[in-house]
Amino acid sequence: MAEATIKRNQAEEVKALQDTIYVIGGKWKLPIINSICNGNKRFREIERSIPGITTRMLSRELKEMEMNKLIKRTVYPDSPVLVEYESTPYCKTFGNIILAMIDWGKEHKKYITEQPEQAS
Protein backbone atom coordinates (compact mmCIF):
# COMPACT_ATOMS: atom_id res chain seq x y z
CA MET A 1 0.00 0.00 0.00
CA ALA A 2 1.23 3.43 -0.91
CA GLU A 3 2.83 4.84 2.22
CA ALA A 4 3.10 8.38 0.94
CA THR A 5 -0.57 8.54 0.09
CA ILE A 6 -1.53 7.28 3.49
CA LYS A 7 0.59 9.91 5.19
CA ARG A 8 -0.86 12.73 3.12
CA ASN A 9 -4.41 11.74 3.87
CA GLN A 10 -3.58 11.46 7.54
CA ALA A 11 -2.42 15.04 7.72
CA GLU A 12 -5.50 16.20 5.89
CA GLU A 13 -7.77 14.20 8.12
CA VAL A 14 -6.24 15.44 11.34
CA LYS A 15 -6.76 18.94 10.16
CA ALA A 16 -10.38 18.32 9.19
CA LEU A 17 -10.95 16.71 12.57
CA GLN A 18 -9.40 19.63 14.40
CA ASP A 19 -11.49 22.08 12.41
CA THR A 20 -14.65 20.28 13.42
CA ILE A 21 -13.61 20.17 17.05
CA TYR A 22 -12.93 23.87 16.86
CA VAL A 23 -16.41 24.67 15.60
CA ILE A 24 -18.45 22.43 17.87
CA GLY A 25 -16.01 22.18 20.74
CA GLY A 26 -16.96 22.82 24.32
CA LYS A 27 -19.58 21.41 26.51
CA TRP A 28 -22.71 22.98 25.12
CA LYS A 29 -22.78 23.57 21.37
CA LEU A 30 -23.84 20.10 20.36
CA PRO A 31 -26.52 19.79 23.02
CA ILE A 32 -27.89 23.15 21.92
CA ILE A 33 -27.91 22.18 18.26
CA ASN A 34 -29.58 18.95 19.19
CA SER A 35 -32.21 20.73 21.21
CA ILE A 36 -33.06 23.18 18.47
CA CYS A 37 -33.11 20.47 15.85
CA ASN A 38 -35.54 18.63 18.08
CA GLY A 39 -37.97 21.48 17.74
CA ASN A 40 -37.23 23.66 20.73
CA LYS A 41 -37.46 27.27 19.67
CA ARG A 42 -37.78 29.51 22.69
CA PHE A 43 -34.90 30.51 24.92
CA ARG A 44 -36.30 29.11 28.15
CA GLU A 45 -37.49 26.05 26.33
CA ILE A 46 -34.00 25.29 25.08
CA GLU A 47 -32.61 26.10 28.50
CA ARG A 48 -34.93 23.65 30.21
CA SER A 49 -34.16 20.94 27.69
CA ILE A 50 -30.46 20.93 28.52
CA PRO A 51 -29.78 19.87 32.09
CA GLY A 52 -27.02 21.81 33.73
CA ILE A 53 -26.71 24.71 31.35
CA THR A 54 -26.89 28.22 32.76
CA THR A 55 -28.66 31.19 31.23
CA ARG A 56 -25.33 32.79 30.67
CA MET A 57 -23.76 29.93 28.76
CA LEU A 58 -26.84 29.42 26.63
CA SER A 59 -26.93 33.10 25.79
CA ARG A 60 -23.25 33.17 24.87
CA GLU A 61 -23.32 30.04 22.79
CA LEU A 62 -26.46 31.07 20.94
CA LYS A 63 -24.86 34.36 20.06
CA GLU A 64 -21.71 32.70 18.78
CA MET A 65 -23.67 30.14 16.82
CA GLU A 66 -25.80 32.83 15.28
CA MET A 67 -22.66 34.62 14.13
CA ASN A 68 -21.42 31.39 12.62
CA LYS A 69 -24.70 30.97 10.74
CA LEU A 70 -25.52 27.79 12.57
CA ILE A 71 -28.81 29.12 13.86
CA LYS A 72 -31.25 31.86 13.01
CA ARG A 73 -32.72 34.17 15.59
CA THR A 74 -36.04 35.82 14.87
CA VAL A 75 -37.70 38.44 17.00
CA TYR A 76 -41.44 38.97 16.81
CA PRO A 77 -41.99 42.34 18.46
CA ASP A 78 -45.58 41.83 19.44
CA SER A 79 -46.97 42.83 22.79
CA PRO A 80 -44.89 40.29 24.72
CA VAL A 81 -41.76 40.16 22.64
CA LEU A 82 -41.24 36.69 21.24
CA VAL A 83 -37.89 35.27 20.22
CA GLU A 84 -37.45 32.12 18.23
CA TYR A 85 -34.37 30.17 17.31
CA GLU A 86 -34.18 27.75 14.43
CA SER A 87 -31.44 25.70 12.96
CA THR A 88 -30.11 26.50 9.52
CA PRO A 89 -29.53 23.84 6.87
CA TYR A 90 -25.83 24.23 7.59
CA CYS A 91 -26.44 23.35 11.19
CA LYS A 92 -28.23 20.22 10.20
CA THR A 93 -25.03 18.90 8.66
CA PHE A 94 -24.03 17.99 12.20
CA GLY A 95 -26.82 15.46 12.26
CA ASN A 96 -24.58 12.48 11.63
CA ILE A 97 -22.07 13.50 14.25
CA ILE A 98 -24.74 14.06 16.85
CA LEU A 99 -26.47 10.80 16.12
CA ALA A 100 -23.16 8.93 16.28
CA MET A 101 -22.39 10.56 19.61
CA ILE A 102 -25.81 9.78 21.05
CA ASP A 103 -25.38 6.18 20.00
CA TRP A 104 -21.97 6.03 21.55
CA GLY A 105 -23.26 7.51 24.78
CA LYS A 106 -26.01 4.93 25.01
CA GLU A 107 -23.64 2.04 24.29
CA HIS A 108 -21.18 3.46 26.77
CA LYS A 109 -23.84 3.49 29.45
CA LYS A 110 -24.62 -0.15 28.80
CA TYR A 111 -20.93 -0.95 28.85
CA ILE A 112 -20.45 0.84 32.14
CA THR A 113 -23.48 -0.59 33.89
CA GLU A 114 -22.75 -4.12 32.70
CA GLN A 115 -19.17 -4.08 33.92
CA PRO A 116 -18.67 -5.16 37.53
CA GLU A 117 -17.21 -2.36 39.60
CA GLN A 118 -13.44 -2.26 39.45
CA ALA A 119 -11.28 -1.31 42.39
CA SER A 120 -8.18 0.57 41.30
Added chain:
Amino acid sequence: MAEATIKRNQAEEVKALQDTIYVIGGKWKLPIINSICNGNKRFREIERSIPGITTRMLSRELKEMEMNKLIKRTVYPDSPVLVEYESTPYCKTFGNIILAMIDWGKEHKKYITEQPEQAS
Protein backbone atom coordinates in the same frame (compact mmCIF):
# COMPACT_ATOMS: atom_id res chain seq x y z
CA MET B 1 -47.54 12.14 17.59
CA ALA B 2 -46.95 11.21 21.18
CA GLU B 3 -45.54 14.30 22.86
CA ALA B 4 -44.63 12.58 26.09
CA THR B 5 -42.55 9.96 24.34
CA ILE B 6 -40.70 12.57 22.37
CA LYS B 7 -39.85 14.49 25.53
CA ARG B 8 -38.56 11.41 27.32
CA ASN B 9 -36.31 10.43 24.47
CA GLN B 10 -35.04 13.96 24.25
CA ALA B 11 -33.89 13.93 27.84
CA GLU B 12 -32.23 10.57 27.37
CA GLU B 13 -30.50 11.70 24.22
CA VAL B 14 -29.17 14.88 25.71
CA LYS B 15 -27.68 12.86 28.51
CA ALA B 16 -26.09 10.36 26.16
CA LEU B 17 -24.69 13.21 24.13
CA GLN B 18 -23.27 14.89 27.22
CA ASP B 19 -21.70 11.65 28.37
CA THR B 20 -19.93 11.28 25.08
CA ILE B 21 -18.73 14.85 25.12
CA TYR B 22 -17.41 14.27 28.61
CA VAL B 23 -15.35 11.26 27.57
CA ILE B 24 -13.84 12.65 24.38
CA GLY B 25 -14.01 16.31 25.25
CA GLY B 26 -11.11 18.64 24.91
CA LYS B 27 -8.90 19.52 22.06
CA TRP B 28 -6.76 16.44 21.76
CA LYS B 29 -8.42 13.13 22.58
CA LEU B 30 -10.04 12.51 19.24
CA PRO B 31 -6.97 13.47 17.22
CA ILE B 32 -4.91 11.11 19.38
CA ILE B 33 -7.36 8.27 18.97
CA ASN B 34 -7.44 8.91 15.27
CA SER B 35 -3.67 8.92 15.06
CA ILE B 36 -3.30 5.65 16.91
CA CYS B 37 -6.09 4.03 14.93
CA ASN B 38 -4.24 5.09 11.82
CA GLY B 39 -1.30 2.96 12.86
CA ASN B 40 0.93 5.35 14.73
CA LYS B 41 2.40 3.53 17.68
CA ARG B 42 5.39 5.40 19.02
CA PHE B 43 5.21 8.49 21.21
CA ARG B 44 7.13 10.81 18.94
CA GLU B 45 5.37 9.38 15.94
CA ILE B 46 1.98 10.25 17.38
CA GLU B 47 3.29 13.63 18.45
CA ARG B 48 4.48 14.45 14.97
CA SER B 49 1.22 13.32 13.45
CA ILE B 50 -0.81 15.87 15.39
CA PRO B 51 0.10 19.43 14.52
CA GLY B 52 0.13 21.75 17.47
CA ILE B 53 0.15 19.25 20.29
CA THR B 54 2.83 19.55 22.92
CA THR B 55 4.76 16.74 24.58
CA ARG B 56 3.06 17.53 27.82
CA MET B 57 -0.49 17.38 26.52
CA LEU B 58 0.18 14.18 24.63
CA SER B 59 1.70 12.60 27.70
CA ARG B 60 -1.20 13.64 29.90
CA GLU B 61 -3.89 12.55 27.50
CA LEU B 62 -2.25 9.21 26.78
CA LYS B 63 -2.06 8.53 30.51
CA GLU B 64 -5.69 9.38 31.03
CA MET B 65 -6.79 7.35 28.05
CA GLU B 66 -4.77 4.40 29.23
CA MET B 67 -6.53 4.59 32.59
CA ASN B 68 -9.86 4.67 30.79
CA LYS B 69 -8.94 1.57 28.81
CA LEU B 70 -9.06 3.43 25.54
CA ILE B 71 -5.49 2.56 24.66
CA LYS B 72 -2.90 0.02 25.65
CA ARG B 73 0.67 0.91 26.44
CA THR B 74 3.35 -1.72 26.01
CA VAL B 75 6.99 -1.39 27.00
CA TYR B 76 9.63 -3.54 25.33
CA PRO B 77 12.66 -3.24 27.61
CA ASP B 78 15.30 -4.07 25.02
CA SER B 79 18.54 -2.15 24.71
CA PRO B 80 16.84 1.07 23.65
CA VAL B 81 13.58 0.90 25.52
CA LEU B 82 10.67 0.80 23.13
CA VAL B 83 7.17 1.95 23.95
CA GLU B 84 4.16 1.23 21.83
CA TYR B 85 0.60 2.43 22.05
CA GLU B 86 -2.33 0.67 20.49
CA SER B 87 -6.02 1.27 20.47
CA THR B 88 -8.33 -1.11 22.26
CA PRO B 89 -11.52 -2.45 20.70
CA TYR B 90 -13.38 -0.08 22.98
CA CYS B 91 -11.50 2.82 21.52
CA LYS B 92 -12.49 1.77 18.04
CA THR B 93 -16.12 2.38 18.90
CA PHE B 94 -15.35 6.03 18.28
CA GLY B 95 -14.74 5.21 14.66
CA ASN B 96 -18.08 6.46 13.42
CA ILE B 97 -17.87 9.69 15.33
CA ILE B 98 -14.39 10.42 14.08
CA LEU B 99 -15.27 9.63 10.50
CA ALA B 100 -18.35 11.81 10.70
CA MET B 101 -16.27 14.63 12.09
CA ILE B 102 -13.58 14.29 9.45
CA ASP B 103 -16.25 14.38 6.79
CA TRP B 104 -17.80 17.43 8.31
CA GLY B 105 -14.44 19.18 8.52
CA LYS B 106 -13.80 18.54 4.85
CA GLU B 107 -17.22 19.76 3.79
CA HIS B 108 -16.84 22.76 6.03
CA LYS B 109 -13.59 23.66 4.32
CA LYS B 110 -15.27 23.50 0.93
CA TYR B 111 -18.13 25.58 2.25
CA ILE B 112 -15.77 28.18 3.65
CA THR B 113 -13.51 28.43 0.61
CA GLU B 114 -16.43 28.54 -1.80
CA GLN B 115 -18.15 31.39 0.03
CA PRO B 116 -17.05 34.85 -1.02
CA GLU B 117 -15.46 36.66 1.87
CA GLN B 118 -17.95 38.51 3.99
CA ALA B 119 -17.20 41.82 5.58
CA SER B 120 -18.87 42.18 8.95
Added chain:
DNA sequence: GTAATCAGTATCACAGAGTATACCAACTAC
Protein backbone atom coordinates in the same frame (compact mmCIF):
# COMPACT_ATOMS: atom_id res chain seq x y z
C1' DG C 1 -50.07 44.58 45.59
C1' DT C 2 -47.11 39.92 44.75
C1' DA C 3 -45.45 36.42 42.10
C1' DA C 4 -44.17 34.36 37.88
C1' DT C 5 -42.57 34.10 33.07
C1' DC C 6 -39.78 35.63 29.19
C1' DA C 7 -35.25 36.87 27.20
C1' DG C 8 -31.70 37.84 28.42
C1' DT C 9 -27.29 41.02 30.76
C1' DA C 10 -23.82 42.07 34.42
C1' DT C 11 -20.36 40.75 37.73
C1' DC C 12 -17.41 37.99 40.01
C1' DA C 13 -14.63 34.05 40.58
C1' DC C 14 -12.13 29.84 39.70
C1' DA C 15 -10.34 25.29 38.16
C1' DG C 16 -8.13 23.31 34.96
C1' DA C 17 -7.20 23.04 30.08
C1' DG C 18 -3.71 24.33 27.37
C1' DT C 19 1.04 26.64 26.24
C1' DA C 20 6.11 27.38 26.58
C1' DT C 21 10.33 25.97 27.72
C1' DA C 22 13.75 23.43 29.61
C1' DC C 23 15.49 19.29 31.08
C1' DC C 24 16.66 14.08 31.91
C1' DA C 25 18.78 9.35 30.92
C1' DA C 26 19.79 6.08 27.61
C1' DC C 27 21.15 5.08 23.19
C1' DT C 28 22.83 5.73 18.04
C1' DA C 29 25.43 7.87 14.46
C1' DC C 30 29.29 10.39 12.80
Added chain:
DNA sequence: GTAGTTGGTATACTCTGTGATACTGATTAC
Protein backbone atom coordinates in the same frame (compact mmCIF):
# COMPACT_ATOMS: atom_id res chain seq x y z
C1' DG D 1 33.66 14.37 21.35
C1' DT D 2 28.90 16.37 19.42
C1' DA D 3 24.55 16.04 17.71
C1' DG D 4 20.26 13.67 17.31
C1' DT D 5 16.58 10.45 18.64
C1' DT D 6 13.33 8.38 22.06
C1' DG D 7 10.01 8.74 25.93
C1' DG D 8 8.92 11.31 28.58
C1' DT D 9 8.94 14.81 33.40
C1' DA D 10 9.15 19.49 35.71
C1' DT D 11 8.01 24.11 36.21
C1' DA D 12 5.78 28.10 35.41
C1' DC D 13 2.45 30.62 33.31
C1' DT D 14 -1.83 32.18 30.63
C1' DC D 15 -6.33 32.26 29.69
C1' DT D 16 -10.84 31.13 28.81
C1' DG D 17 -14.52 28.20 29.47
C1' DT D 18 -17.58 27.51 32.87
C1' DG D 19 -20.19 28.34 37.09
C1' DA D 20 -22.85 31.11 40.68
C1' DT D 21 -25.60 34.72 41.59
C1' DA D 22 -28.15 38.62 41.01
C1' DC D 23 -30.67 41.72 38.28
C1' DT D 24 -33.61 44.12 34.49
C1' DG D 25 -37.99 45.58 31.99
C1' DA D 26 -42.00 44.12 30.00
C1' DT D 27 -45.97 41.37 30.47
C1' DT D 28 -49.52 38.17 32.50
C1' DA D 29 -51.92 36.05 36.41
C1' DC D 30 -54.02 36.14 40.93
